[in-house]
Amino acid sequence: xxxxxxxxxxxxxxxxxxxxxxxxxxxxxxxxxxxxxxxxxxxxxxxxxxxxxxxxxxxxxxxxxxxxxxxxxxx
Numbered sequence: 001x002x003x004x005x006x007x008x009x010x011x012x013x014x015x016x017x018x019x020x021x022x023x024x025x026x027x028x029x030x031x032x033x034x035x036x037x038x039x040x041x042x043x044x045x046x047x048x049x050x051x052x053x054x055x056x057x058x059x060x061x062x063x064x065x066x067x068x069x070x071x072x073x074x075x
Contacts, residue, residue: 001067002036005059012052013044017060036062 009017019039020032038060047053058068 001059001069002064005056005067006038008052008056009038009041009044009060012047012056013041015039015044036060038062 006017009015017038018033018036020029024032041047041053041056055068055073058073061067
């Protein structure tokens with residue numbers, strides 16, 4: 001679910017959901033991503049579609065137990 005949220009975040013904002021320094025080696029980039037500290041969506045770009053923002057936010061919860069399931073995203 002996290003990768004779905006990350007992909008939607010990237011497509012909507014044009015920014016990575018987890019900012020990291022491009023000069024880091026790949027292993028260190030993955031470590032930053034694994035910590036799960038995503039940028040708040042509203043801080044990156046306005047989200048006029050409240051349900052879409054909620055979906056992306058639910059997918060990007062840092063703790064996997066707090067993330068929505070695919071079934072949970074269905075209306």
